[in-house]
Amino acid sequence: MIIPTTEKGAEISRRDLLKKGGAMATVTLAPGVTLMAFGGQASADGLKKGARWGLLIDAGKCPEDCSACVTACSNEHGWKNNGLDTDPQWIRKVTLREKATGRENSLPVMCQHCDEPPCVDVCPTGASMKRADGIVLVNRHICIGCRYCMMACPFKARSFVAEEVTDQRTTTPRGNGTVEACNMCVHKIDRGDGTTACVEACQATGNNAMIFGDLNDPESDIAKAVSTYASMELRADLGLGLGVRYQNV
């Protein structure tokens, strides 16, 4: 294998080298520059192909005075509520009231991980993106903070980081000048935890109002639940194909 320059060589990862040339122990990148392959390769081969991660939230089980999911999200990702209008909100408790009957309903609302996300459509840089497993993210490396996506989102799910941030959670890099939203605990999913911080917290309260899972896996709890019981999307009229579904709203 001949790779013309060191610069080009660096674009090829050790993983690629290992995969393509199993027997190759060292690779010459440029005269005098050798890339040696490390032993022991990782399990993590990236996101689960063909998955469609989703949440099912039963508003009937979600008491109005509980906000365990919001607290858990804040701790997991390191965003804080300082009582300012500009505070980021990855997830918030919303109370709905049916005008005709006066029936009230409390439920957590976060990025709905649209299948056809308007935030991605409007992003001028490509920072707003949907992973192959359906998780919608902001790639902060290229976000310019224009906030188009905040305007486009029908659920007001995105926030702008208006303050400088220090001592971030290492699993959730975040900083001033970029836009952010619920990322479905993408670091936990990639790690194989099989749950999110909000769902863990909800289960710990005993309310069990949230289920996380792969909607495309017929064996998963969430897929079984949505195929058995009635559930709905918020603003289903928009036809965005949401990854977050609700019951008893």
Next chain:
Amino acid sequence: MRKLLVSVLMLAALLASPGFAEGLLPDIPKAMGEPHPEGNEWWRVNHPALLMHSRDQTVIEGIRDVDASIKTCVACHAVEGPDAAPVTYESPKHICRACHDYVAVKIDCFQCHNSRPEEADWAAVLPSLGGTPESLRAYLERISQ
């Protein structure tokens, strides 16, 4: 001619003196982990391209065990500050600043990324808090999942 010889000798003496060299070259802190098999020279040249490639793999493809992760850089190369905590990018002693200040390159990685491990992991990466190459390796393995 003699004058020239004297000044050349003086310059040579100056260059050889430790104080002068210290001010002239970046003071790169020593890392605790195993040395890079590719060598430091190689990493000095290639780390920006590797980091760029790895960040896309992680954000877009969900691959966490990448070749160059900023989290592993700042763990292996953690520098202890006066308060028995790893220094942040605020400090000129931070591994990234040691060179980048010297070459006048301003990086913005740490506007979003934490420039040191989280407090719960300081003991794993600082020898003075009981950190060993084993505890460091365990930490690195955990964060690359």
